[in-house]
Amino acid sequence: MEPMRVLLLGAGGVGSAAVAIAARRDFFEQVVVADYDPGRAARAAAVGDARFSAVGLDASTPGAVAAACREHRVTHVLNAVDPRFVMPIFEGAFAAGAHYLDLAMSLSRPHPTEPYRRVGVKLGDEQFAAADRWVGANRLALVGIGVEPGLSDVFARYAADRLFGRIDEIGVRDGANLVVDGYDFAPSFSIWTTIEECLNPPVIYEHDRGWYTTEPFSEPEVFEFPDGIGRVECVNVEHEEVVLIPRWVNSGRVTFKYGLGREFIDVLRTLHKLGLDGTRPVRAGGVEVAPRDVVAACLPDPATLGDRMYGKTCAGTWVRGAGKDGAARESYLYHVVDNAWSMREYGHQAVVWQTAVNPVIALELLAEGAWRGSGVLGPEAFDPQPFLDKLVEYGTPWGITNR
Amino acid sequence: MEPMRVLLLGAGGVGSAAVAIAARRDFFEQVVVADYDPGRAARAAAVGDARFSAVGLDASTPGAVAAACREHRVTHVLNAVDPRFVMPIFEGAFAAGAHYLDLAMSLSRPHPTEPYRRVGVKLGDEQFAAADRWVGANRLALVGIGVEPGLSDVFARYAADRLFGRIDEIGVRDGANLVVDGYDFAPSFSIWTTIEECLNPPVIYEHDRGWYTTEPFSEPEVFEFPDGIGRVECVNVEHEEVVLIPRWVNSGRVTFKYGLGREFIDVLRTLHKLGLDGTRPVRAGGVEVAPRDVVAACLPDPATLGDRMYGKTCAGTWVRGAGKDGAARESYLYHVVDNAWSMREYGHQAVVWQTAVNPVIALELLAEGAWRGSGVLGPEAFDPQPFLDKLVEYGTPWGITNR
Incomplete structure (x- = not known):
């Protein structure tokens, strides 16, 4: 080669x-x-x-x-x-x-x-x-x-190949207990992308229905993440896994839920209500500018926050169905990165390193x-x-x- | 003359x-x-x-x-x-x-x-x-x-002259049930000015302490407004009555609380948390722009909303103490304007007409x-x-x- x-x-x-x-x-x-x-x-x-x-x-x-x-x-x-x-x-x-x-x-x-x-x-x-x-x-x-999409899709395929005889549902679930010192509000990932994925209509796949959408932040559930992260409120979010997994893996249902937490969901809802999520330029202060770009410019650059960040982030794929032996089975395949580890080893914060x-x-x-x-x-x-x-x-x- | x-x-x-x-x-x-x-x-x-x-x-x-x-x-x-x-x-x-x-x-x-x-x-x-x-x-x-300051101060003097023998507290309380058709969120007054007055440190007067300030949105209370407006959440806001009333009217305490309502308070808090209330230009999308100007540009111009506005606005002065007879007394002196009336009679929306x-x-x-x-x-x-x-x-x- x-x-x-x-x-x-x-x-x-x-x-x-x-x-x-x-x-x-x-x-x-x-x-x-x-x-x-x-x-x-x-x-x-x-x-x-x-x-x-x-x-x-x-x-x-x-x-x-x-x-x-x-x-x-x-x-x-x-x-x-x-x-x-x-x-x-x-x-x-x-x-x-x-x-x-x-x-x-x-x-x-x-x-x-x-x-x-x-x-x-x-x-x-x-x-x-x-x-x-x-x-x-x-x-x-x-x-x-x-990592999501990516490792989460690899997990789905692994589950289908090695662990399950029949899959009723695949749910990618992402959650963290990261906190950033010294900021009232500091997303650990690009706010531009987060707005994009969270305010678009979430997509869901069902074998008998195909792909369909719901209202943003639908079907809230509290998911228990491993490695000490614990319970985090997750909601449906538009994500690639839902359109990728059904093309290669047989599953009754595919969803993606993001552990945004209550505060983050409220911020996103408010930005949407005020039109500040918009990407079409508005005229303000004598210039033309997209409101979402201004939101991003007001927040700290997530890449610079590693030193002030504490906690772990978890990406993974929850699968429910029957094992190779036919018995009911429910498994969560996951990958956790501790920010202290990724900062010490690579000098990069956990979320971007994991991606x-x-x-x-x-x-x-x-x-x-x-x-x-x-x-x-x-x-x-x-x-x-x-x-x-x-x-x-x-x-x-x-x-x-x-x- | x-x-x-x-x-x-x-x-x-x-x-x-x-x-x-x-x-x-x-x-x-x-x-x-x-x-x-x-x-x-x-x-x-x-x-x-x-x-x-x-x-x-x-x-x-x-x-x-x-x-x-x-x-x-x-x-x-x-x-x-x-x-x-x-x-x-x-x-x-x-x-x-x-x-x-x-x-x-x-x-x-x-x-x-x-x-x-x-x-x-x-x-x-x-x-x-x-x-x-x-x-x-x-x-x-x-x-x-x-109206506030103004009529609210007249009410305070009236209460002292005619209704009360001793005043423990005078609280100016402003609330409305105005809604604007066709918008998720449309303030009935300048958002630029609202941010300015709501994010300044609110001032409070106490007889034994003089004037002092608190954090924005402090001391939330639900106040019951008359004439069908009903219960609205009010918070401390910097306002002239607090510096005017104590100069001529004897009161143990003077406050001003604005009935912003839970939704509006949440919006202002979120704007502040994200730095979107700022008036110093930030660099976004290749231009320099003040975030607060972008917020204002995303919302409709309140001066154009009179025809789509419904409801009433109330200004008034709540007084607690003892009546002329020495018995405990609590009164709210108020003035309500119905937007339908001010539009029909004068062609001006309720908030500006009342002022x-x-x-x-x-x-x-x-x-x-x-x-x-x-x-x-x-x-x-x-x-x-x-x-x-x-x-x-x-x-x-x-x-x-x-x-």
């Missing part, structure tokens, strides 16, 4: 953590870190390792992305920028003949008349529409390979040939065992609790 | 409503409506009555205000612009030998080190510092003569000689009876409920 040369787009929290993680591995020849802000790219690439270089790049057009791929002889594009830029990067990688990985899929658009009942354009629909082209070109677009480790593992599996494929594929399209083995090898174990 | 000639500064909601109210009275010779925007002044003055004229005027310097007073032989200046301009208008009127009335007093500045415990510069301090000059010139500055009627009545009492005085005086320095009689005569009765 030709040596792997990666164009890593986005030197934010996740991109920077991916550099720190990849720097300890030897499966690649070059990682070019690209960001709209060249200084930010340079800071992320400055890990004292000549295999990392930095460029400034505006990822909003396929042409610019393709040109960067050609200039740096890129074999794999890893997209770690916000999901508005999925399509130009996805198309730019394709145009340049590179393989492609992302952590979030092309955006949804609500149903025009029944947004809280029916799906409109679903997450990833634009990408899946191009699947035949990618197969034809013998190129792989591995979509949704962060970043997965695409690095995937790249390593692709470099080694353990994972291979073409077309537009989710993580559950691949054998989960080598992925989970790598996770342990990277020093960050996963677990199962049976209920 | 010489004929009354008024310079009305500010042709916004309150100034325009004051014109509509004064046009039905005959106590004055001339009202010159002045605004920074000459077109807005002309629109407000266009009531088909030759006693009203319009001029453009920048009220930010005393010299410009004094020149306009001299040019139009003004006897009384009525200041209905935003409180940032109180001092130049107050000084300009004095320089021209005119009497002066306003609806809000000179601004406060928080205590530099203990903003939520001690007062710094209080509302009106700059004006009261000039009181001796006004007495010496035999001119009157009647400060805070809108505007009071300075017109005060001018009429001054013209008739029923109220007279010199120096810097609050509404509670005068006999309340003729004022309350005029309120009834103007077709907008007041009431008392005993509890």
